[in-house]
Amino acid sequence: MPLIESNYNPPLPFKSGHISTIYSGLIRKVSNFSQQRERLELKDGDFIDLDWSFSATPSNVVVILLHGLEGHGQRPYITGSAKHFNTNGVDSCAVNFRGCSGETNRLFRSYHSGATEDLNAVIQHILSTRKYSSIYIKGFSLGGNLTLKYLGEGPVPNQIKGAVTVSV
Incomplete structure (x- = not known):
């Protein structure tokens, strides 16, 4: 793999x-942004x-955003990414892992970096209910680990065109 300076x-x-870490976690705010929750x-x-958050113009591209340990879909690093993608014509779907959306999950099971079946369920849901021709995944920390594990287990749907991971 090439090293890009x-x-x-x-x-x-x-x-x-x-x-940078303190600012992003405690001070940064993302304004003029809204999400629609789907269970x-x-x-x-x-x-x-x-x-979910959507581009102002119809899009056939979506990015799935995966938070890190102790994160959720409203953290500034997630909402900031979503707003950036929306501004550039890409819809976003921020996943709240089990027990991370403000409501306790039903089963005695939590999320972890190996729970690729949950990510697969999200992807299959998107493929069966939405009309996106291209899906990208952006995972932070634990979410990045999950992304890489999912891609390594393969095969992945043809609609998945790429992924990026941050601080895995």
Whole structure:
């Protein structure tokens, strides 16, 4: 795999990874953004809540956003990503893993980085209920780990065109 050099030079206070992390987690706010919640019932009797946001123009592309440990679909790193994609003509589906949407899940089971069957259920739901020709996945931390595990287990649907992971 080629190494691609970056020429990104962050502004002075954000040159420190610690400042960037604290700012993103405690101070950053995403304004003028809304999501629509959909509950996906799973085959095992539990559920996952999906937070949808849409481009101003009709889109045939969606990005699935997967949060990290202790995260959820309203964290600024998720909503900021969703807003960015929406502004650029891409719909987004932020997945709240089991027990992460503000409501306790039904089963005595939590989410974990190996629960690719839950991600597969989300993808199959999108394929059966929406008309997207291209699906991308963006996973942060634990969600990035889940993304890579899912892709490595293969085969994946043809509609999945790519993925990016952050801090896995």
